[in-house]
Amino acid sequence: MNPVIPSGLNKTTFAALISDLKKIVGNDYVFTDPEWELPAYNDAYLTTPPELHQPSAAVTPANTEQVQSILKLARQYKAPLWTISTGKNFAYGGPAPRKAGYIVLDMKRMNRILEVNEKHGYAVVEPGVSYFDLYNHLQKIGSKLWIDCAAPGWGGVMPNTLEHGVGYTPYGDHLLMQCGMEVVLADGTVVQTGMGALPDSQTTNLYKYGFGPSMDGLFTQSNFGVVTKMGVWLMPEPPGYRPYMVTFPKEEDLYEITEIVRPLKVNMLIPAVAVTAGLIWEASVQTTRHNWYTGKGPIPGSIRKKMAKQLGIGEWNFYGALYGPPPMMDNNWEVIHDSFSTIPGARFYFDEDRKGEVAWEYRKKLGMGVPNMTEYSVMNWIPNGAHIDFSPISPVTGKDAMKQYHLIEERCTKAGFDYCGEFAVGWRDMHHIFCLTFDRHNPENKAKANRLFAELIDAAAAAGYGEYRTHLDFMDQIAATYNWNNNALWKQHEKIKDVFDPDGILSPGKMGIWPKSIREKNE
Amino acid sequence: MIKVIVKHHQFHYLPTVLLISCLTLSFNKASADEGEKIFRQYCATCHARGMEHPGTMNLAKKFGKETAALEDRNGLPADYVRYLVRNGRGLMPAFRPTEINKKELDALASYLANGPHPAKQIPTDKKVSE
Numbered sequence: 005m006n007p008v009i010p011s012g013l014n015k016t017t018f019a020a021l022i023s024d025l026k027k028i029v030g031n032d033y034v035f036t037d038p039e040w041e042l043p044a045y046n047d048a049y050l051t052t053p054p055e056l057h058q059p060s061a062a063v064t065p066a067n068t069e070q071v072q073s074i075l076k077l078a079r080q081y082k083a084p085l086w087t088i089s090t091g092k093n094f095a096y097g098g099p100a101p102r103k104a105g106y107i108v109l110d111m112k113r114m115n116r117i118l119e120v121n122e123k124h125g126y127a128v129v130e131p132g133v134s135y136f137d138l139y140n141h142l143q144k145i146g147s148k149l150w151i152d153c154a155a156p157g158w159g160g161v162m163p164n165t166l167e168h169g170v171g172y173t174p175y176g177d178h179l180l181m182q183c184g185m186e187v188v189l190a191d192g193t194v195v196q197t198g199m200g201a202l203p204d205s206q207t208t209n210l211y212k213y214g215f216g217p218s219m220d221g222l223f224t225q226s227n228f229g230v231v232t233k234m235g236v237w238l239m240p241e242p243p244g245y246r247p248y249m250v251t252f253p254k255e256e257d258l259y260e261i262t263e264i265v266r267p268l269k270v271n272m273l274i275p276a277v278a279v280t281a282g283l284i285w286e287a288s289v290q291t292t293r294h295n296w297y298t299g300k301g302p303i304p305g306s307i308r309k310k311m312a313k314q315l316g317i318g319e320w321n322f323y324g325a326l327y328g329p330p331p332m333m334d335n336n337w338e339v340i341h342d343s344f345s346t347i348p349g350a351r352f353y354f355d356e357d358r359k360g361e362v363a364w365e366y367r368k369k370l371g372m373g374v375p376n377m378t379e380y381s382v383m384n385w386i387p388n389g390a391h392i393d394f395s396p397i398s399p400v401t402g403k404d405a406m407k408q409y410h411l412i413e414e415r416c417t418k419a420g421f422d423y424c425g426e427f428a429v430g431w432r433d434m435h436h437i438f439c440l441t442f443d444r445h446n447p448e449n450k451a452k453a454n455r456l457f458a459e460l461i462d463a464a465a466a467a468g469y470g471e472y473r474t475h476l477d478f479m480d481q482i483a484a485t486y487n488w489n490n491n492a493l494w495k496q497h498e499k500i501k502d503v504f505d506p507d508g509i510l511s512p513g514k515m516g517i518w519p520k521s522i523r524e525k526n527e
Numbered sequence: 528m529i530k531v532i533v534k535h536h537q538f539h540y541l542p543t544v545l546l547i548s549c550l551t552l553s554f555n556k557a558s559a560d561e562g563e564k565i566f567r568q569y570c571a572t573c574h575a576r577g578m579e580h581p582g583t584m585n586l587a588k589k590f591g592k593e594t595a596a597l598e599d600r601n602g603l604p605a606d607y608v609r610y611l612v613r614n615g616r617g618l619m620p621a622f623r624p625t626e627i628n629k630k631e632l633d634a635l636a637s638y639l640a641n642g643p644h645p646a647k648q649i650p651t652d653k654k655v656s657e
Contacts, residue, residue, distance in 0.1 A: 035624055043614050044621035064625045091623060098620060112625035132625075136572065158572065290578070292588065362579045377572045380581035383618040384588075390618065444617075 005038045008060050010083050010105040018060065021081045025063045025107075028073045033113065035062040045091075045108050047100035049390035049444065051454035052477050057100035059086065062108040068232045072192045074109065075230070078509040079190070085109040086511050087230050089131035090160030093167060095393040095439070097476035102513035114232065117141050119209075125149055126183065126209045126237045131162050135375040142238075149238035150373040152176055155366075157375025162234045166224045168472055170428060170435065172370035174327060175239045176277035177430055179224060184208045184235035187223050190505035195219075195229070209235030225473070226497075227511035228504045239373070246333050246354065247325040247371045248340075249364065251318030253349040258320050258409055259402030262427065262434070264343045265322075266400040269429050273336050276371060279323045281426040283308060285439065286317045288385035288424060289378055290362040302417050316358070318351070325371040382424060382439055390444035392453065394460050396469040398427070398434040408436045411463055416440070419456040435472060461485065483516025498523065562638025565631045569622060570597060576646065585617060598644040605636035612636075 009018040025034045035041035038058075045059045065071045078085050086106040091099030101108060115132030120142065127138060127149075135153035138161050142149055152171035154164050165178040175181045185197045198214035199207045212218070223229050252261060261280055268274045284303075287296070296311055297303045303311075312318055324340070326333035344350045358364035366378035383389030394412065398404045405427060413423040416438070424439040438460075442453035457478060461471065465485035474482050486493055497517045501508075508519025518526070566574075573582035576596040587595035594600055609632055615621035627635065638644075 032628075033625075040613050041624055044623040046621075048615050048618075048620035062623070062625075091626075094620060099623065110623065110625050112623065136568075290584075365579060376579070377581055378579045380573065380618060381584050384581060384585050388617055 005043065005058060007036070007038050008058050008105045010060050010107060012082055017081060021077065021083055022061060024077050025061075025074065028070055028077070029063055029065055033064045033066075036060075045099050045110075047094070047098040047476070049094055049098065049392060050100070050477070051392060051442065051450045051457070056104055057097075057102070057476065058104045059101050059108045060105045062110050064110040064113045066113050068186065068188060068194060071188045071230055071232060072194070075188060075190055075192055075509065078107075079507045082507055083107055083509065084512050085509055087111065089163035090134050090158065092134075092156065092159045093163065094156070095391050095475065096167070096473060100476060102476050102479070102511065106512075109230065111230075111232075118233065120145065120147060120149070121209070122147060122149065124210060125240055126235055128184070128209060128233060128235050129161050130233060131160065131231065133161050134158050135161060139373070139375050148241045150175075150241055151238060151375070152178065152181070152373050153370065153375040155370060155379040156377055158377065161236055162231065165234065165236065166231060168225055170277055170430065171373070172277050172279070172367070173239055173373050174275035175237065179221075181237040182220065182234060183210065183212045183237060185220055185223060185231055186233035187229040187231050189229045190507065190510050222500070225515050227514040227517055228500060230510065242327040243329045244333050245325060245327055245372050246337075247323070247368045248337075249353040249358065249367070250322040250344050251316070251351045251353070252320045252322070252347055253312070253318050255319050256406070257318075257347055258427075259406050260347050261320055261322060261344075262400060262405040263402040264346070265429050268340060268343060269400065270432070273339055274324050275327055276325055278429040279367075279426055281321045281323065282423065283312060283317060283319050283321075284385070284422050284424040285382065285426050286321050286363050287311050287315060288382040289366070290315070290381070293385050293422070301420070303422065317363070318349075323367045323371070383441060385422070385424070385441055386443060388443045388445040389441050391439050391441045392457060392475045394438040394440055394457055394471065395473055396436050396464045396471050398436050398469060400429050400432065400434045405434065407467065408464075408469060411467060412436070412438050412460060415456060415459060415463065419452055421453070421456065479513065480516045558634045558637055559641065561631065562634035562636075563644075565627060565635040566598070566638055569627055570635070573619070582619060597639060598642055600639070600642050602642055603639045605640040608636040608639050
């Protein structure tokens with residue numbers, strides 16, 4: 005891979021910048037080798053050529069002061085930085101920058117767990133702390149607090165929250181459980197949000213909103229600052245945990261499942277994020293497509309029935325869990341069981357029924373915040389599997405669930421891909437996650453996946469559905485769908501960008517928010 | 528090489544040779560421990576024994592279940608390990624030097640090159656259930 009340099013710099017100024025960066029962080033923490041260091045800063049699951057996202061360098065600070073110094077240099081050289089933390093945002097771009105030539109600001113070295121407060125149930129972490137790190141630390145100190153992790157446990161506590169990620173315990177809405185941030189602005193100012201702005205504050209990580217405008221959201225899915233610390237609320241271990249699974253035999257059962265889940269969620273009888281996973285999702289974490297069908301095109305209905313029977317799964321598979329004292333769990337279960345029993349063919353399972361099964365075990369772990377990597381096996385479904393996730397938000401209704409399912413499944417099948425999806429119900433919304441798995445070594449297959457994804461964005465937007473998060477390559481397209489009132493919202497984002505970061509050094513193009521200099525070039 | 532020196536200059540060099548051997552053994556042990564630690568921290572989540580680990584599930588297709596876990600492989604070439612860690616392969620993305628630095632990568636490569644590493648037997652009374 006040939007070296008690249010940031011747009012606007014030449015070889016001489018770039019070499020000077022690298023030299024100055026080394027003076028800040030040390031020689032060992034600036035990476036420029038395109039053969040041995042920088043390939044790991046690209047995205048393993050691209051549907052576009054890797055050259056489009058190849059960084060020129062990476063720099064990794066050890067503390068907030070070094071972050072300030074790096075930003076000062078970037079302003080001086082007008083050099084674009086791309087901030088990553090644990091760098092595991094795979095399916096959405098991983099550690100790769102939006103454009104070639106950016107310098108990756110890799111926050112992984114800042115990986116301290118600064119505080120665990122057992123009494124009030126929170127932790128304060130730096131950007132590089134992974135779910136595995138926090139979980140292991142809590143185990144080591146004998147804490148009775150749980151974490152809530154994303155399905156791939158190597159993800160980061162802070163970066164996943166900043167990307168609006170979700171987990172699978174009652175604390176699954178990660179941004180809701182965030183409390184307090186330290187942010188370095190592009191001009192080097194360090195800001196404490198919320199109650200942290202009060203010197204010697206006693207409630208920095210206890211009350212989210214502070215006094216005056218709540219700023220925390222501005223630093224999520226954005227490029228307005230570099231977050232260097234974050235408070236996260238942790239759930240006390242409940243007196244009881246009883247995960248369950250309900251399988252449903254028919255495709256059209258999704259309608260009724262969703263109608264049943266809504267009141268159970270709204271009334272908090274199902275306290276955690278409630279997941280309804282499709283047949284292929286369930287099969288792919290434990291078997292391969294080749295195990296079932298070697299032909300091309302969609303898997304025939306007869307084979308799907310065979311898969312369901314042999315794996316003991318359904319066309320749809322609902323995962324939930326009971327939390328609390330046993331009498332409370334018993335009562336809640338009665339309501340949940342009676343509700344789902346109205347669907348013909350529903351089958352109910354507890355731990356003793358499925359113990360040791362791969363798909364069950366990882367869901368059981370996720371429901372109690374035990375990080376693992378099992379879900380990555382969805383990519384084992386096909387040879388050289390890689391994936392990007394299309395994730396529109398839906399109301400929690402049967403009608404919308406079926407509409408979204410058909411919208412995606414029909415286009416997906418037509419394009420020659422298997423529909424691998426799940427619906428995750430939060431407080432009032434439903435995240436529909438379509439895991440678009442393609443062969444990363446097959447250029448034609450990658451191009452098809454790219455075209456399908458773009459088509460889905462437009463089709464979903466036309467139906468009134470927007471995505472909550474996306475891959476680098478589709479940020480501009482999705483941002484353009486949020487265009488009500490002549491793009492009023494994105495124009496506001498641009499105004500904020502121009503005030504917060506007038507030199508446009510922080511993650512240009514993140515979520516389709518470009519600095520003024522680049523917007524003017526593109527006009 | 529050391530054996531030859533010992534044979535011809537047994538008495539004269541023996542203390543030095545023993546010292547070097549001890550140091551080498553000590554270094555190798557330290558390096559192996561470091562390699563195993565890195566393996567546990569970064570690799571085992573996908574490559575430990577058991578089909579719940581996506582890397583193991585993937586490699587089972589090629590090598591069979593018995594040798595699908597990396598610690599069951601017979602002497603993976605160290606350079607191959609280094610290359611895969613820095614470049615990724617299949618569903619495995621590459622690891623950045625901020626995750627596994629050069630020294631740690633050398634230790635990891637050495638650990639896997641010296642495989643297989645049979646599963647350690649944990650006394651029954653020390654086993655902890657989840």
